Amino acid sequence: MKVARYTAYGPPATIEFIEAPIPSPGPGEVLVKVCAAPVTAGDARLRSGKVPRGLGIMLRLGIGLRRPRVSPGWAFSGEIAGLGARVTSFAPGQRVFGLTGFKGGAHAEYLTAPAEGRVLPLPETLSIEEGAAFFFGGLTAAEFLIDRAGLTAGERVLVAGATGAVGGAAVQIARHLGAEVVATASPENHALALGLGAGSVTDYRDPLPAGPFDVIVDVMGRLGWKTSAPHLAPGGRLVLITATLSQMLGAALRPRRGTHRVLTGTNKDSRAAMERLVTLHQAGGYRPFVGPILPFADLARAHERAESFHKPGNIVVVM
Ligand SMILES: NC(=O)c1ccc[n+]([C@@H]2O[C@H](COP(=O)([O-])OP(=O)(O)OC[C@H]3O[C@@H](n4cnc5c(N)ncnc54)[C@H](OP(=O)(O)O)[C@@H]3O)[C@@H](O)[C@H]2O)c1
Known part of the structure; x- marks a missing residue:
């Protein structure tokens, strides 16, 4: 072979x-x-x-x-x-x-x-x-949105970089959980972001769309804490899917910043997590x-x- x-x-x-x-x-x-x-x-x-x-x-x-x-x-x-x-x-x-x-x-x-x-x-x-x-994007998005950010219905989510493996899954899963999803993507992917379930989409090179957001999913880690913080609602969570060592250490040492939280790390790939993603798919929440x-x-x-x-x-x- x-x-x-x-x-x-x-x-x-x-x-x-x-x-x-x-x-x-x-x-x-x-x-x-x-x-x-x-x-x-x-x-x-x-x-x-x-x-x-x-x-x-x-x-x-x-x-x-x-x-x-x-x-x-x-x-x-x-x-x-x-x-x-x-x-x-x-x-x-x-x-x-x-x-x-x-x-x-x-x-x-x-x-x-x-x-x-x-x-x-x-x-x-x-x-x-x-x-x-x-599994790749789906397990990551499910773990960060459900287990770590504790996303609930009615919350507002910004997915920055919404059309790759992780972002595309995050848009779908957040929408399925009842969140309002705002996306950023390059212009050639705007139709894809909307098709995945985003309610609106802007170019990630433009200023951030109007907040506040309960959860910001920073897929490529291009926003970071300083740019994201003013756009977070009270109790808001910043999810850094891509993070440098210093961002990871910062989030581990000081996860809570006022009422906000910063979440980083790598996702689990257990059989239980895989089965949960299959259940989400079967419920129409992810493809x-x-x-x-x-x-x-x-x-x-x-x-x-x-x-x-x-x-x-x-x-x-x-x-
Ligand atoms: N923490 C974890 O456990 C974990 C797990 C999986 C992946 N990751 C990391 O997550 C990142 C994304 O993985 P992926 O598989 O989703 O990658 P991907 O499929 O290549 O998607 C990357 C996405 O980022 C967007 N993007 C590119 N430049 C951007 C910018 N300057 N600002 C905002 N968005 C931008 C792209 O949009 P356009 O195509 O429209 O330009 C695309 O939607 C990688 O760095 C990967 O290593 C981390």
Whole structure:
């Protein structure tokens, strides 16, 4: 089978393909024939080593000093191609989707995964490409809006950068929770932002739309506390999806600023969080927007697009 590999921190050309034997599922594992996988902002950051200021050394201590010692690809959709001993919860040919976690390995034609872990049946209501795109932005938006910001119906939310993987999910989930959603996006994506459920949209290069907002979701971390604070309502929460080390430390040491709160961090990718997102989808609250779809052989081109941070929705490669 064809498997992608990172050879160094660097541009997309540092990705290479190798041939490897198809793995055998161990006891309690399934073998998945991967049909599609997303190429996310996270994939681009791991490959390039380019992370928000201050986090580079932590990344390299975590995954490798000279090259990323993780395998490319964090999420997948596909079908069950084999069952290990004692697996009764899946059937051969069944459509599934899931996460490999931090160790990666989804940018491959096959993978094995624990049957009771982060692999779930793919609902009939999602295509294979939507299944691949489902988790990255959706898990992030759901955790920050529901668990951390505690968004409630009737609140006003600004999603700054509303049409990528995270922003697109945040718009939909906030709207589903009964919030009024105001968006910013580049002009070519205004129709997309409105289609995802924003009530209004302006260019993110213009002054911020009129507040106050109960929650500001700063997707690219371009607003920060100083710009956002005057636009927060009493009790307002600033969600920094992208944050530098100093912003993270600041939020950890001083999360409360008057009546306001600053929220940063990374999201969880547990099976329970995945199942909650499926429930949200089934309730009509979330469907990932799939943008460019490329063949697996064009993985490097997909990475180029992902690291622009200007993609509409999610990029997916198909195997
Ligand atoms: N904290 C976490 O756990 C977590 C989880 C997932 C992702 N992230 C981070 O979140 C960020 C977004 O990820 P993503 O997958 O959503 O990326 P993406 O799909 O590339 O989307 C980026 C979005 O930001 C917008 N944007 C670009 N420049 C902007 C600016 N100057 N001001 C406002 N908006 C701007 C883009 O709009 P246009 O296309 O219209 O230009 C696009 O909507 C990345 O930095 C990623 O590393 C963090």
